[in-house]
Amino acid sequence: MLTKGIYENPEFRWKHAHDLSEMPISPEQQTIVYDPHHKRDSAFVKVWARASYPDAREVHVGMSGHKTAIRLQEVGKLKDLVLDVLEGRDVPPSIDGFPEGSAKIFISSLRTALADKDMVAARQAAAALVQSAPTPVGLQISLKTAITLRDKDLAQDIVDAVINSGLQEDDRAKSVLALGRKFGVTPGMDAMRN
Numbered sequence: 001m002l003t004k005g006i007y008e009n010p011e012f013r014w015k016h017a018h019d020l021s022e023m024p025i026s027p028e029q030q031t032i033v034y035d036p037h038h039k040r041d042s043a044f045v046k047v048w049a050r051a052s053y054p055d056a057r058e059v060h061v062g063m064s065g066h067k068t069a070i071r072l073q074e075v076g077k078l079k080d081l082v083l084d085v086l087e088g089r090d091v092p093p094s095i096d097g098f099p100e101g102s103a104k105i106f107i108s109s110l111r112t113a114l115a116d117k118d119m120v121a122a123r124q125a126a127a128a129l130v131q132s133a134p135t136p137v138g139l140q141i142s143l144k145t146a147i148t149l150r151d152k153d154l155a156q157d158i159v160d161a162v163i164n165s166g167l168q169e170d171d172r173a174k175s176v177l178a179l180g181r182k183f184g185v186t187p188g189m190d191a192m193r194n
Contacts, residue, residue, distance in 0.1 A: 030056035031085045033072075035064040037111055060094040062108030071097040103129060103138045110141060119149055126154060134161045136172035143176050147183050155185045163187045 030053045034041045049056065059081065064071035072078035077095055084091050094112075098104040106129035113121035126142040139158055146154040159180040167173035180186065 031059060031091060032056050033059040033061060033068055033081065035062060035066070035068055036060045036115070037062055037108075038065055041066060041068075057091060058093065059091055060112075061097045062094065062112060063104050064097045068097070075099060103132045103135050106132055107138055107141060110145060114145065114148075123149055123151060123154060127157070130154075130157050130161045134165045134167070136162075136167055136170045136176070139167070139176050140172050140179075143179055143183075147179070152183070152185060155180060155183055156188060159185050160188050 032045055032049050032053070034045055036042055045058070061068045061071060069078060072081060072095065075097055077097070081091060081095065083089075096102075096105045096108065098108075106125050110122055110125035110129060113119075113125050122145055126145040129138045129142050132138070139162055143155060143158045146152075146158060159177060162168055162173045162176050168177065177187070
């Protein structure tokens with residue numbers, strides 16, 4: 001059982017007047033909605049919320065940061081989630097907090113796969129990220145994944161995407177090209193002709 005007062009660890013400090021377990025409990029199942037990649041919120045869920053409500057269901061909204069409800073409202077998904085919870089319907093284990101096809105959806109999927117150590121899903125997410133509207137940040141994350149997986153073909157696709165998308169003057173894109181060279185890949189001849 002958690003004690004009242006302060007929970008401390010090297011990074012976070014929370015003060016609570018009561019244990020969550022002392023709060024009135026709804027007859028309905030509790031639902032915890034948060035970004036599992038947000039370090040502070042994840043620690044709070046693990047230490048406080050999960051310990052007090054072990055039967056709660058979780059809904060992950062990757063890359064929403066600390067403002068998960070605002071992110072869901074911005075993409076028009078908050079109302080449906082709240083209604084599903086209040087009306088006792090099933091809720092999904094995760095919700096994309098970005099418009100369909102957004103590169104951030106693939107980045108979120110990639111981070112989740114890496115956190116789960118699912119390298120097949122990580123490769124698929126990295127490849128999908130390269131095929132979506134590539135961004136310098138997305139390409140950088142994808143290349144680091146390709147290097148982790150020791151996947152030269154994926155790395156080649158990423159380096160080529162920098163050139164094909166016309167991003168080669170962006171500083172992050174330049175770092176992708178430099179990192180690609182260190183890994184032994186350079187833009188292919190097809191990419192240079194475009």
